[in-house]
Amino acid sequence: MNKYKKDSVEKVLRNLHADAKKDYMRIGKGVVKSIFRPMQPSDFEHAYLPISQEQGEAIRQLVVENDCKNVVEFGTSFGISTIYLADAVRQTQGKVITTELLESKAKRAIQNISEAGLSDLVEVKIGDAMETLKGFSEPIDFLFLDGWKDLYLPLFQMLEPQFHASTMIYADNMDMAGTQYYGNYVLGKKQTYASHMVDGGKAMLTACAA
C-alpha cells in the first residue's frame, strides 16, 4: 500500500483525467452494444464516465469546508471522484464508503486509490449498491450520487434514515434521463431539503433542512 503524499494524489488524478479523455471511444462501443436492448452498466465496463476536474475540486472543497467525515459514494468507476473524496476526508479525519457494481472496475479503482496513497481512508463495496448498502447503519454526512441514474431515488430513500440536520447530497448528471424521479422527490420535500443546481446546472446540491 502506498503512503499518502500530496504530489501522488495530484499526479494520479492528472493521469486518470488524461486517460478519461479517451472515453469517447469506449462510450461509443458501449452505445453500439445497447442499440437493440436497454443500456446496462457492463456496456461501459471500460469507460471512466468521470466527474470533471472542476467538479472534483468542488466536492473536495465541500467536504472539507463542511467538515464531513462519513462520506458515502454511489458509483466508483475507476476511482476519480473517490480520490477527491478520500483526499477531503483525509483532511477532516473521516472515511469514504464507495460502491461499484462491476468487479473489474472496482479492482482498478482500488489500485488507483492505492497509488494515490489513500487506501486506508476508503472501503470499496463491490456489487449492486442496493444490496451492499442495505442496512447501512452509520450517519451520513455527505452522499455522492453518480451510479445508475434510475437508482438515485431508491438508493436515496434507502439511506434517508441515516441523514441528519447537516447531511449534504451531491447528485451528478441531473440532466440525464432517470434522475428526474430523484429530482421530483427531493424538490417536492421542501420542508426537509433545500436544493440548488451547481456546476453549470449539471449537478444538484441538497442540504437537509430538518
Ligand SMILES: C[S@@+](CC[C@H](N)C(=O)[O-])C[C@H]1O[C@@H](n2cnc3c(N)ncnc32)[C@H](O)[C@@H]1O
Ligand atoms: C458515472 S460512473 C461513476 C464515475 C465516478 N463517480 C467518477 O467520477 O470517477 C457510474 C458507475 O456506477 C456503477 N454502477 C451502476 N449501477 C450500479 C449499482 N447498482 N451499484 C453500484 N455501482 C453501480 C457503474 O458500473 C459505473 O462504473
